[in-house]
Amino acid sequence: MSKVTYASDKGGYQAHVMVKSIAIYVVLILLTLICLIPIWILVVNATRLHNDIIGNVSLIPSTHLFDNIKTLRTNSLYNKFFSPLLGMRNSLIVAGCCCALTVFFSGMTAYGLVVYDFKLKGPAFVFILAVMMVPTQVTAVGFMRMLIQMKLLDSYIPLIVPAIAAPAIVFFMRQYMLSSFPLDIIEAARIDGSNEFRTFLTISIPMMKPAFAVQAIFCFIQKWNDYYNQSIVLVSGKKKQLTMPMMVQKVIAIDRNADYGANYAAIFLSIVPVVLIYVVLSKFIIGGVAAGGVKE
Amino acid sequence: MATAAQRRIKSVSYAKYGYMFILPFFVVYFIFSFWPLIQTFILAFSENGTRTPALIGFDNFKTILAKPAANDFKAMGIHKSFWDGMKNTLIIWFGNFLPQIALSLLLAVWFTDLRVKMPGKGFFKVVMYMPNIITAASVAGLFLALFGDSSYSVINTLRGCAMTKEQLLAAGLDSAPEPWKIITTCWPSRCLVMFIQVWMWFGNTMIMLMSGIQGINESLFEAAEIDGANSTQTFWRITFPLLKTIMVYTLLTSMIGGLQMFDIPYMLHTGNVVNDYIKTVAVFIYEMFHSNFAKPSFGYSAAASVILFVITSILGALVFYVQRDKDAIEKKKKQKQAAKEWKRKQKGGGFSI
Numbered sequence: 086m087s088k089v090t091y092a093s094d095k096g097g098y099q100a101h102v103m104v105k106s107i108a109i110y111v112v113l114i115l116l117t118l119i120c121l122i123p124i125w126i127l128v129v130n131a132t133r134l135h136n137d138i139i140g141n142v143s144l145i146p147s148t149h150l151f152d153n154i155k156t157l158r159t160n161s162l163y164n165k166f167f168s169p170l171l172g173m174r175n176s177l178i179v180a181g182c183c184c185a186l187t188v189f190f191s192g193m194t195a196y197g198l199v200v201y202d203f204k205l206k207g208p209a210f211v212f213i214l215a216v217m218m219v220p221t222q223v224t225a226v227g228f229m230r231m232l233i234q235m236k237l238l239d240s241y242i243p244l245i246v247p248a249i250a251a252p253a254i255v256f257f258m259r260q261y262m263l264s265s266f267p268l269d270i271i272e273a274a275r276i277d278g279s280n281e282f283r284t285f286l287t288i289s290i291p292m293m294k295p296a297f298a299v300q301a302i303f304c305f306i307q308k309w310n311d312y313y314n315q316s317i318v319l320v321s322g323k324k325k326q327l328t329m330p331m332m333v334q335k336v337i338a339i340d341r342n343a344d345y346g347a348n349y350a351a352i353f354l355s356i357v358p359v360v361l362i363y364v365v366l367s368k369f370i371i372g373g374v375a376a377g378g379v380k381e
Numbered sequence: 382m383a384t385a386a387q388r389r390i391k392s393v394s395y396a397k398y399g400y401m402f403i404l405p406f407f408v409v410y411f412i413f414s415f416w417p418l419i420q421t422f423i424l425a426f427s428e429n430g431t432r433t434p435a436l437i438g439f440d441n442f443k444t445i446l447a448k449p450a451a452n453d454f455k456a457m458g459i460h461k462s463f464w465d466g467m468k469n470t471l472i473i474w475f476g477n478f479l480p481q482i483a484l485s486l487l488l489a490v491w492f493t494d495l496r497v498k499m500p501g502k503g504f505f506k507v508v509m510y511m512p513n514i515i516t517a518a519s520v521a522g523l524f525l526a527l528f529g530d531s532s533y534s535v536i537n538t539l540r541g542c543a544m545t546k547e548q549l550l551a552a553g554l555d556s557a558p559e560p561w562k563i564i565t566t567c568w569p570s571r572c573l574v575m576f577i578q579v580w581m582w583f584g585n586t587m588i589m590l591m592s593g594i595q596g597i598n599e600s601l602f603e604a605a606e607i608d609g610a611n612s613t614q615t616f617w618r619i620t621f622p623l624l625k626t627i628m629v630y631t632l633l634t635s636m637i638g639g640l641q642m643f644d645i646p647y648m649l650h651t652g653n654v655v656n657d658y659i660k661t662v663a664v665f666i667y668e669m670f671h672s673n674f675a676k677p678s679f680g681y682s683a684a685a686s687v688i689l690f691v692i693t694s695i696l697g698a699l700v701f702y703v704q705r706d707k708d709a710i711e712k713k714k715k716q717k718q719a720a721k722e723w724k725r726k727q728k729g730g731g732f733s734i
Binding site: 102105106109113116117119120121123124126127130138139140141142190191193194196197198200201202203204205206209213214215216218219220221222223224225226227228229230231233243246247249250252255281285306309310312313316317320329330331333334336337338339340343345348349351352355356359360363367368370371374375376 | 584652679
């Protein structure tokens with residue numbers, strides 16, 4: 086007969102699970118701290134003055150955030166390229182326009198690929214799949230050359246217009262439509278006399294709202310953070326054109342006489358919008374990442 | 382009977398709308414991405430140091446790939462900085478991928494474990510993904526402020542490098558300790574970049590792996606539990622083998638991403654010079670065409686881009702190979718065979734008559 090009784094076995098099992106849970110929690114809390122402490126130090130130091138920051142490290146916020154922002158605006162070391170409002174505005178223009186164009190045209194392309202049957206449908210999709218993986222770095226040289234030839238440097242056009250063609254997002258939208266878009270409804274709309282574009286605008290877009298929302302969030306964050314393309318196009322670095330990441334890059338490159346309070350405040354300002362968006366919409370975002378990862 | 386009407390309905394073709402809907406995408410793609418790609422290929426065979434280069438053949442590839450003559454200092458420098466870039470990219474990628482995948486996998490398994498009840502799971506996920514959405518420029522600035530060479534950086538302040546004379550006297554020290562120069566020394570700077578990359582990306586990888594694990598049939602885990610398997614056994618016998626595809630996918634996409642690593646290595650410095658120990662291939666390409674704007678070295682930059690393109694294409698093809706839908710391919714094969722069989726029978730039937 087077995088020596089172990091059910092009761093003690095169950096107790097052992099539960100104790101085991103208990104110990105495991107505690108161990109897991111310890112690790113998770115540790116990781117949470119690693120994720121949050123750098124950001125917390127940033128927030129704290131953005132509210133402290135230079136002399137306090139270099140004196141000691143603190144984890145308690147102070148009250149000088151607006152003094153630091155004032156330094157950014159008045160100190161000639163900073164204000165020749167940094168202006169919080171201008172940077173926010175420019176980044177907002179670029180990211181906002183890109184986001185709108187990407188979502189609308191990707192939805193439209195995916196709609197074309199799913200709803201209609203035409204000869205080049207297969208090849209078009211294969212093409213989109215193939216170019217999905219071409220890195221930006223590879224086309225950057227040619228892009229720069231083309232901008233010089235077309236005299237498009239230092240303009241927002243080459244930052245915004247290419248957003249119309251986003252292969253990865255078309256791919257995502259197509260998958261979404263294939264799995265959850267009833268094609269019968271288009272037939273019904275046709276019978277009721279709606280033309281194709283109207284069907285797309287007034288029936289399909291509202292139905293694809295969830296996919297549009299997720300992609301819009303991602304696209305906005307990605308374009309807000311994009312330093313690479315912006316630094317290629319805005320090559321002369323005129324202050325009134327600079328976006329937030331470019332301004333921040335210039336701030337952190339200051340090697341002498343930097344005002345640490347102002348440095349922290351600049352970095353703080355650049356991440357506030359994305360962090361706010363993230364905190365409010367984190368559920369969508371994490372769901373979106375998970376949905377993008379499932380490829381079975 | 383009503384064939385005329387039927388024929389008329391059938392003849393309404395919507396194909397042209399299909400083309401109209403996908404047209405904007407293709408027009409813009411060809412102008413802003415495909416044409417630059419072709420230009421890159423042309424520039425790879427063109428001269429350097431001018432904005433309007435002429436074709437020169439394979440010289441750029443020769444300089445970059447083969448060892449140039451020792452007395453040709455300029456070519457030597459470019460050759461060396463390309464290979465250093467490759468080396469740094471590989472080291473940093475490797476050093477961030479291994480810990481990242483291990484950590485993400487562990488977390489993903491924990492988060493999906495049915496046995497462990499975990500309140501606050503959503504909160505942890507949200508926090509761990511957060512570093513991924515923060516602007517890379519800001520992350521670089523933040524870590525410079527934390528681990529920078531200056532005695533005012535957080536780590537050096539903690540060590541007391543920024544103490545004033547009075548503080549030193551009070552502490553009974555003659556002089557403040559030398560600040561750590563993490564950013565400008567070889568391995569510390571590389572490790573810092575690796576750490577930042579892990580910090581930024583482990584949450585993302587974790588969520589991807591989690592959705593992979595959730596895709597595994599739950600009854601397998603239940604059966605294992607009933608059979609008395611412990612967590613380790615469940616992981617190695619069930620989760621890991623079934624996750625293989627998604628792991629390989631993560632590996633390959635991470636490699637493609639790793640080859641493009643640019644923001645953090647490029648911006649993790651003060652002043653104007655990028656630290657040589659963390660200069661990646663992407664930084665090499667960027668500096669070649671961007672730093673000397675009046676006389677850009679388009680040729681070298683483009684040649685390196687073409688090499689990068691070839692490598693990513695191979696990796697991309699592997700991704701497709703791994704991701705291919707085996708069942709669908711099998712089905713197609715069977716369908717084809719069935720069609721052949723049917724044709725043969727038809728033919729055979731024809732002969733027999």
